[in-house]
Amino acid sequence: MDEDRQTRKDGQGGKDPAIVIRNVHKVFGNQHVLRGINLEVMPGTVTAVLGPSGSGKSTLLRLINQLETRTAGEIYVDGELTGYRKIDTGKGPVLQTLDDKAIARQRSKIGMVFQRFNLFPHMTALENVMEAPVHVGRVPKTDARKEAQAQLERVGLEDRMDYYPAQLSGGQQQRVAIARALAMHPDIMLFDEPTSALDPELVGEVLGVMRQVAQQGMTMVVVTHEMGFAREVAEQIVFMDQGVVVEQGGPDTIDHPRTERFTEFLHTVL
Amino acid sequence: MHTKKGTDQIQIPGRIHARPVRKPGPIVAAVIVAIFVAMLIHGMVTNPNFDWPTVWKYLFNEHVLDGIKWTLLLTVYAMVLATILAIILAVMRKSSNPVLRWVSWFFIWFFRGTPVYTQLVFWGLLSVLIPKLAIGIPFGPEFWSIDTKTVLNATVATVLGLGLNEAAYLSEIVRAGIEAVDPGQEEAAKALGMPPSMIMRRIVLPQAMRIIVPPTGNETIGMLKTTSLALAVPFTLELQFATNAIANRIYKTIPLLIVACIWYLVITSVLMVIQAQLEKHYGKGFDSRPLAGSGAKDGKDGEDPQTRQETDKVNKVMMAGLNA
Numbered sequence: 001m002d003e004d005r006q007t008r009k010d011g012q013g014g015k016d017p018a019i020v021i022r023n024v025h026k027v028f029g030n031q032h033v034l035r036g037i038n039l040e041v042m043p044g045t046v047t048a049v050l051g052p053s054g055s056g057k058s059t060l061l062r063l064i065n066q067l068e069t070r071t072a073g074e075i076y077v078d079g080e081l082t083g084y085r086k087i088d089t090g091k092g093p094v095l096q097t098l099d100d101k102a103i104a105r106q107r108s109k110i111g112m113v114f115q116r117f118n119l120f121p122h123m124t125a126l127e128n129v130m131e132a133p134v135h136v137g138r139v140p141k142t143d144a145r146k147e148a149q150a151q152l153e154r155v156g157l158e159d160r161m162d163y164y165p166a167q168l169s170g171g172q173q174q175r176v177a178i179a180r181a182l183a184m185h186p187d188i189m190l191f192d193e194p195t196s197a198l199d200p201e202l203v204g205e206v207l208g209v210m211r212q213v214a215q216q217g218m219t220m221v222v223v224t225h226e227m228g229f230a231r232e233v234a235e236q237i238v239f240m241d242q243g244v245v246v247e248q249g250g251p252d253t254i255d256h257p258r259t260e261r262f263t264e265f266l267h268t269v270l
Numbered sequence: 271m272h273t274k275k276g277t278d279q280i281q282i283p284g285r286i287h288a289r290p291v292r293k294p295g296p297i298v299a300a301v302i303v304a305i306f307v308a309m310l311i312h313g314m315v316t317n318p319n320f321d322w323p324t325v326w327k328y329l330f331n332e333h334v335l336d337g338i339k340w341t342l343l344l345t346v347y348a349m350v351l352a353t354i355l356a357i358i359l360a361v362m363r364k365s366s367n368p369v370l371r372w373v374s375w376f377f378i379w380f381f382r383g384t385p386v387y388t389q390l391v392f393w394g395l396l397s398v399l400i401p402k403l404a405i406g407i408p409f410g411p412e413f414w415s416i417d418t419k420t421v422l423n424a425t426v427a428t429v430l431g432l433g434l435n436e437a438a439y440l441s442e443i444v445r446a447g448i449e450a451v452d453p454g455q456e457e458a459a460k461a462l463g464m465p466p467s468m469i470m471r472r473i474v475l476p477q478a479m480r481i482i483v484p485p486t487g488n489e490t491i492g493m494l495k496t497t498s499l500a501l502a503v504p505f506t507l508e509l510q511f512a513t514n515a516i517a518n519r520i521y522k523t524i525p526l527l528i529v530a531c532i533w534y535l536v537i538t539s540v541l542m543v544i545q546a547q548l549e550k551h552y553g554k555g556f557d558s559r560p561l562a563g564s565g566a567k568d569g570k571d572g573e574d575p576q577t578r579q580e581t582d583k584v585n586k587v588m589m590a591g592l593n594a
Contacts, residue, residue: 067457100465108463118458122476122555132462135472164555177458184462 016079018043018188018219019064024073026059026243033059035243037073041236043187046220048230051240052265057223060240061190064221065110066103078187082106108136111181115193117173119165125152125176126161129183137184144183151179155209171202175209182213189213191222227254227270239265324525328516329532337512338533344428344497344508349490351433356440361470363445374441381438386431387502393431394503397422424505431503436493443485447478479552487545491538509533 019041026034034056041047049057062068064075066083075082083103084095098106119128129148133139139147152161155175165173174194181189191210195203207229214220214233224230230237231254239247239262247253247262257263314320328334362374381389397418406412422430451474459469498510506515509530517526 065461067460104460104463104465107461110461112458112461114454114458114461116454118452118454120455120458120473120477122552124555131472132464135468136463166555180462 015043017041017076018078019221020074020076021060021064022074022076024060024063024075025071026056026063026068027071033243034063034070037240037243037245039238039245039248041188041219041221043219044217045235046214046222046233047236047238048234049221049223049238049240050225050227050230050265051246054242055240056243057240058192061112061192061221061223064188065107065112065190067112077106077110080106104136108132108184109187111184111186111189113174113177113181113189113191113194115196117165117170117177117197119173119177119180121165124162124164125157125168125179128165128176129180132180132184148179148183151183152176154182154212155179156205169202170198171205174198174206178206178209178213188219188221191220191224193223193225195224195226225269227266230254241265319524320528321522321525324520324522325528325532328513328526328529331516331529333512333516334509334529334533337507337509338537340507341494341497341509342537344425344432344500344505345490345494347429348432348436348497349493351429352436352440352489352493353486355433355437356444357475359437359441360444360448363441364448378438378441381435386435386496387499389435390428390431390499390502393422393427394424396427424503427503428497428500428505432493432496432500436489440486440489443489444478444482447480447482448474450481451477476552480549480556483545483548483552487541487548490545491541494537494541495534 017040019039021037021039024034024037025032037056037060039047039060049060051057059068063070064077064082069083083098083106085098085102086093087096088094119125120131123131126145126148129151130141130144133144133147134141137144149158149161152158155178157172157175157179160168160172160176165176168176178194194210195206198206203226207226210220210222210229211233222230222234231251234251237247237249237251237253238245239253239257239259241261247257247259249258253262254266257266315322359374359377362370363378365371365374400418402415403418403421404412404415406414448470455473455477456469459473464472497508500506500508501511505511513526513530517523
């Protein structure tokens, strides 16, 4: 644990990064999807990850939440190594996989919003939001209900609480999904192309909720194609292509790209 | 989206009230079917070989009613045992533990691969094969023992025989149901910090039930009739054996076959009603269509959603009928 702490880098203002990604690789079969990613996310900031499809940005997000296991490298969340523990065998430190409970505990600190919403279809909006606090967080049902109602109000769905996901529009479903993730009081929120499956006229309501979550100081990593949102809300822009981070910088990076590849990409999407 | 009533209330000039296309098919079919049904009923009523007075006489005979009771009990016990085992076997089959996967595979391979009649004979003979059951240290001393015969009476043997065999088939149905649940559901649950056992119990199985219930209804109705094989144990109280015994005694086979058929049909009908209720319960959240909502526009459907919904309903009823 202490050794892990030392490997964290001191960030600006004396704060430690919320996420540290060090030289991470991912191989699927014989496909080298991520080729040595290094990235830090400071607490309370928004990082937008941009890039063409197949660039590995969704995979990177899924590695942070351990929905995939990394092939090499280290990922720290709140200073804690994810997925493994270092044990000393006498011949030097070796990694041992964490058990399911420990991994579940690490994940519960991270909220995730998916492209296809993935709401539980057999539960109402309210039940979706209450599910994890009641069964994972062991919050009493009455408290969880109040909290879930507050979360749904926050995303503007106070009149849709008893609807099943199939009765909601895509934008409403995605807002329930955001409320569901927020109900666990995560330190970090990951968004995996949250507006890509939505009809154009519904994108705005979801981005509005995300903007509001960002303003309240949530640490966010957002994989997105919404350049306007990235420019306006993100403190850090990361452009990935073919499994590497090609360019990285502040929000002005979108207006003044330094690499030819990013310039080219921006031309195709803007 | 509008309801049918809603569309009628909106005033539109020149609303089309077209006459439907004339289709002679249903009328022709109705006439042909009516003739056949009339012939069948006429034959059944006038043919003395059906011997309806004997049918009525034995329909509520006490041995027959007792047979119904035992047939129902065997069906329920065997199906409960089979369902519990099937879920355990299916979860084991999907486990990350290779030993559990292998045990589950072996169970299914064995119980699906041998005839249920043979299995029932075997269960009946188990007390001869293994006369004594004991608790103790394996290969070591015994603390307590009992005669197999006293534990494994004909009823227990039948329930075990039918239940274990059925579990092998049901577990494949459960597995199919589990595999049909969108993998995104498991990911969303993982992301919320749920451990695997909770994901299975709270998220995957409730959704899998929707797919599992219809074929399980099928299997239950199958089981109702498979209980007639219990004479292999031998277990001699169920409906088929009871009616057959009466038939052999009074030399009237056909009337008592009709008695058995009537009761099997009655019980099957009741089971179908229960199945429909279960399907409704586990279908909640899936059948619902988008209601009016801010921004929820339903303009993409090629056909009128109302029509499609009704066709779906008709199809569903027909499927429930076919399952029986």
